[in-house]
Amino acid sequence: MGKMTLIATSAMGIEAIVAKEVRDLGYECTVENGKVIFEADEKAICRSNLWLRTADRVKIKIGEFKATSFDELFEKTKALNWGDFLPENAEFPVIGKSVKSQLFSVSDCQSIVKKAVVENLKKHYKKQTNWLEESGPFFRIEIALLKDVATLTIDASGSGLHKRGYRVGQGEAPIKETLAATLIKLTNWTPDRPFVDPFCGSGTIPIEAALIGQNIAPGFNRGFASEEWDWIGKSIWDEARQEVEDLAKYDQPLDIMGLDIDHRMIQVSKDNAEEAGFTELLSFKQMQVSDFTTNKDYGVLIGNPPYGERLGEKKAVELMYKEMGKAFSKLDTWSVYMLTSNENFENIYGKPATKKRKLFNGFIKTDFYQYFGPRPPRDN
The missing domain is CATH 3.40.50.150 (Vaccinia Virus protein VP39)
Incomplete structure (x- = not known):
């Protein structure tokens, strides 16, 4: 796959701390509101999910473009390289948000993106049918609109990174x-x-x-959505988990x-x-x-x-x-x-x-x- 754009999302006000963590992993990055953006390879998906302590999740940016009409959203989404990321049987729900944009109906944007991805995958996998069997690995797609710019991402984390896997009990207002x-x-x-x-x-x-x-x-104690993705592959995940083991100072x-x-x-x-x-x-x-x-x-x-x-x-x-x-x-x-x-x-x-x-x-x-x-x- 080579280089792709990754986004580590962050709570407001702590972007600089997340960015330092990303740099400590060896990746150059830039900081925007609520996110830290860096170019990296498959292995970085594994390492950033395993190591980032202060980020909320790790996402892969598939595309970004201006969209002020549903037609434009559909066509530009359909033109992206979904087939490089999603297998033929991918399960891919679409979530969304819209801030200060002409396309303000989130549910409409979600269904349009869903349709566009289906069209793209049908062409990519040369399928005649209108129906894709979503029985395989999980890829959650997000359409985020901000001031008429649409950003499409796939979530590589699964449940949020704050879920470390050790919390068996909690009080009434646990700190994240x-x-x-x-x-x-x-x-x-x-x-x-x-x-x-x-x-x-x-x-x-x-x-x-x-x-x-x-x-x-x-x-170290949990799984991630991207562990099921063939194009990353088990061996890269194994290497990343081995690094976790090697660097721990027990x-x-x-x-x-x-x-x-x-x-x-x-x-x-x-x-x-x-x-x-x-x-x-x-x-x-x-x-x-x-x-x-x-x-x-x-x-x-x-x-x-x-x-x-x-x-x-x-x-x-x-x-x-x-x-x-x-x-x-x-x-x-x-x-x-x-x-x-x-x-x-x-x-x-x-x-x-x-x-x-x-x-x-x-x-x-x-x-x-x-x-x-x-x-x-x-x-x-």
């Missing part, structure tokens, strides 16, 4: 694995430093830290702890850690944040505390922020990172942040408050 990895990447943590999440919930942040700390690919010691006030969440965290293969590596215990003390130095605290968004919860949450500020003020050498939608966090916590960064937790606008502690001394 991709956001957890983003938070860790925005800190100064290195695997040789203590790491504590004082609001661990179902254990997502500690587990993501362990994956990062031991350089384990986040996709003997890297880690000091990672998760705390939560709710003993049921501690059990959920332990179950998820076990599923991820980290039973021995991570410790979880029931504790309220105001009781946290430690005699370790140069550690990192990362948390996604309750925000107090619900009626009647705000006061309790703000009191807890205040107590947290008191407890953490004793940790001279530690760095603290907290994600919350409470705009008054710094005042309540009792200290201005070194830096803050706007992030979205789902649809909630939040800030990541960063309190940098001193750098650990270098070993001579």
Whole structure:
């Protein structure tokens, strides 16, 4: 197949972090709103699905063109090289979205794209019938219209990349694995430093830290839609999975702890850690944040505390922020990172942040408050 255009999709505001991950895999890329675009080969499809911690999914761009009428959409879609990607028996649902475009009916655009791809494949595979048996591998096509420009992609991930495969249980508002990895990447943590999440919930942040700390690919424990595609082939996938195995640092010691006030969440965290293969590596215990003390130095605290968004919860949450500020003020050498939608966090916590960064937790606008502690001394 050779070179093709791949798109790693990203939550708003973290494109630069996804782009750094893509470059770390060895691919030059450009950044647009919500996506990172790079030219690469089949193997990159496997590697980017396995390794990208902060991207939402990996897609292959099949074509992009201006379309202001249904005829134009049909003809230009039909003219693309679908037969290079889709086998004769491909199962290919079409999803869509339209923003600020004349073709605003998404369902009409979906059915037109579907018809155009069917026509293209009939010609490519020299089929007389109007009906294709969609019994084979899965290729989800997306038609995305933005300001009258149509972009057609095929999703190479399957379920979103945040689904790492270790979550056997969760609480009521679990942080997405991709956001957890983003938070860790925005800190100064290195695997040789203590790491504590004082609001661990179902254990997502500690587990993501362990994956990062031991350089384990986040996709090691799951499958992807593109594993079924003949034109990539099993051997390329096997090579990519072998690389994951070869680069993992299973003997890297880690000091990672998760705390939560709710003993049921501690059990959920332990179950998820076990599923991820980290039973021995991570410790979880029931504790309220105001009781946290430690005699370790140069550690990192990362948390996604309750925000107090619900009626009647705000006061309790703000009191807890205040107590947290008191407890953490004793940790001279530690760095603290907290994600919350409470705009008054710094005042309540009792200290201005070194830096803050706007992030979205789902649809909630939040800030990541960063309190940098001193750098650990270098070993001579």
